[in-house]
Amino acid sequence: ISPPPFETPPVGNLLIFVNPKSGAGRSLEVFNKQIASQLIAKNINYELIVTEGSGHACSIVKTRKDIYLFNAIVICSGDGLIFEVINGLLERPDRSEIIPRLPIGIVPSGSGNALLGSVLHTRKLPLEDGPFQQTACSIIQDLEALAFPVNLLHIETPEQxxxxxxxxxxxxxxxxxxxxxxxxxxxxxxxxxxxxxxxxxxxxxxxxxxxxxxxxxSEPAQADPFRVYETTMPPPFEVVMKEPEPLERIPIIPDSKKEEMGDFWETRYLxxxxxxxxxxxxxxxxxxxxxxxxxxxxxxxxxxxxxxxxxxxxxxxxxxxxxxxxxxxxxxxxxxxxxxxxxxxxxxxxxxxxxxxxxxxxxxxxxxxxxxxxxxxxxxxxxxxxxxxxxxxxxxxxxxxxxx
Ligand code: ADP
Ligand code: MG
Known part of the structure; x- marks a missing residue:
């Protein structure tokens, strides 16, 4: 289902990926039944991409010049598609500006949804199937959500x-x-x-x-997730979708100045x-x-x-x-x-x-x-x-x- 033309200006803009093969193969059904109608009712604009295979989502986020116009990327799948999207973003020259600031929303419909499970665990939110689904939907229902930083690993293999x-x-x-x-x-x-x-x-x-x-x-137990950030980031930023708030446009780094992936990790993050x-x-x-x-x-x-x-x-x-x-x-x-x-x-x-x-x-x-x-x-x-x-x-x- 695609959004109908708007009569009043939309209140936000999401890039949504649905993997029709994830989990037991019901992602598209979950999206159409539970998510699309809410987005339409709340006047939230979105672009829906039903992935056609492995690598599809990666190539889209890697090459889209208008990625700054989205408030968030929503993924209806499991951890595999999130992995793909993060690695697509990592291949962009503007990766270090985009990745911490463009939040990922997760509608858990894969067979493994460990990233969301871990984030909810830190937030002391229940993880059982029912509330788990609801939590994901509430991101969209309430038109606001918190985004939590999660640190990335650098992986090196002989090839990449x-x-x-x-x-x-x-x-x-x-x-x-x-x-x-x-x-x-x-x-x-x-x-x-x-x-x-x-x-x-x-x-x-x-x-x-x-x-x-x-x-x-080991450091003292991180009982309060808000404390975790104080050392590394300002308090969690709110993703308020009441008005479209595109990310600031950041100049694309010319190809000649692109760092090798290894240098990127080593000089900045390791x-x-x-x-x-x-x-x-x-x-x-x-x-x-x-x-x-x-x-x-x-x-x-x-x-x-x-x-x-x-x-x-x-x-x-x-x-x-x-x-x-x-x-x-x-x-x-x-x-x-x-x-x-x-x-x-x-x-x-x-x-x-x-x-x-x-x-x-x-x-x-x-x-x-x-x-x-x-x-x-x-x-x-x-x-x-x-x-x-x-x-x-x-x-x-x-x-x-x-x-x-
Ligand atoms: P699950 O948790 O069910 O394994 P994932 O999100 O981990 O779900 O997805 C598994 C894999 O499916 C990922 O490697 C992803 O690239 C791939 N994929 C994405 N779209 C499709 C598609 N249309 N057909 C088959 N595989 C796909
Ligand atoms: Mg960690």
Whole structure:
């Protein structure tokens, strides 16, 4: 449904992406039934783009010259489409001005909606399915919303530099994420549980080298999310859509002045963390190296692994660390223990018992993974990144995520 012509001036302008294949394939239906009519009733202008495939949304946000005319980008999908949009924005020469200031609104209709889950968790808002849907809709219903900064990760592979906001996985948890894709249509978010059972029956472990730079002692618990910003940003800015408020037009940097992606990250967003080596350089002496046989390596920047399950409850939206977790084959006593662990993980109870002391969690600033055995996937924010090795570092570039 497209908006009808306006009789009175519209009160805001949204760029909306709907992925018709996300989750159980009902995004377009959710949009048409629950969102479009509200936008029309509230006189909010929008441009609707139904994505035609992987990469479509990325190429649009990368090339649109009029991106400054939108108040927000709304994504009706899961984390995968948000990842695409952020990386499209990161390919623009004006990326550092746009990304922190153009908020992303999320209508959670994917099988994984961990970014919104994490933001709502920090806001102490309920995450159950019903209120979860409503929260997303209220962004639009109430015509105003808060946008929260969420820090981005810098990812380096032998082929490219890019950004991420959520996780890097390899081994068991990466395999489950990718191999459960084919159950998407039938099970929606239940696909992860089905995938877990299948993977456990035929457990694979992988040799690899894991190197990391530990972050300092942890800071006091970030009870009040508003406090988190004071150090890095002014209080959360309000996205008031009562009048169209296009972002200020920023001159496009000429091609000749474009930075290489690696330099962009290094000079602006990594320097405050000391010397972070490039992937093709040896790790410095203050890094720890573990070469062993792994069940999994999973690194989280945010609290939630899916909309309901939190993996690292202490993770903040904006902080100077990411959480490296792993399990070594020699520490896991049995498949039963592992099955119990996955079940506890699903309910956010994996940190509560001694039974899972094979599960290691270390706050780090940067880590590097070099698989020795092939056969697993390197998964970034739920997407299969086909690469031979990977390095990730927390940065102080923030994206803005709307949450009531
Ligand atoms: P889910 O949570 O269900 O996995 P995502 O938002 O993560 O949903 O989307 C998964 C993938 O779908 C992303 O890699 C995205 O690029 C891709 N995609 C986007 N539009 C389409 C489309 N029309 N058909 C197939 N895949 C698409
Ligand atoms: Mg974080």
């Amino acid at each position: 530099h890019f950004g991420a906001f959520l996780s890097i996985g390899w081994g068991l948890l990466g395999d489950i994420d990718i191999e459960s894709e084919r159950f998407r249509r039938i099970f929606g978010s239940g696909r992860f549980a089905i995938g877990a059972v299948l993977r456990l029956l035929n457990l694979r472990t992988y040799r690899g080298r894991l190197s990391f730079l530990e972050s300092g002692p 320097s405050s963390y000391g010397q972070i080596p490039r992937l093709n350089e040896a790790v410095p002496e203050n890094w720890t190296i573990i070469e062993d046989e792994f069940v999994f390596v999973y690194v989280m920047s945010l609290s939630h692994i899916s909309n309901k399950g939190y993996y690292v409850p202490q993770a903040g939206l904006v902080d100077d660390r990411i959480y490296l977790t792993y399990a070594l084959k020699k520490d896991v006593t049995s498949k039963i223990t592992l099955a119990k662990f996955l079940d506890a993980l699903d309910h956010g109870r994996h940190n509560e018992t001694q039974a899972f002391d094979f599960f290691k969690i270390i706050p780090v600033k940067s880590f590097r993974l070099e698989p020795i055995d092939s056969g697993s996937y390197i998964v970034v924010d739920g997407e299969d990144i086909k690469c031979k090795s990977i390095q990730a570092t927390v940065t102080n570039l923030n994206m803005a995520v709307m949450a009531k």
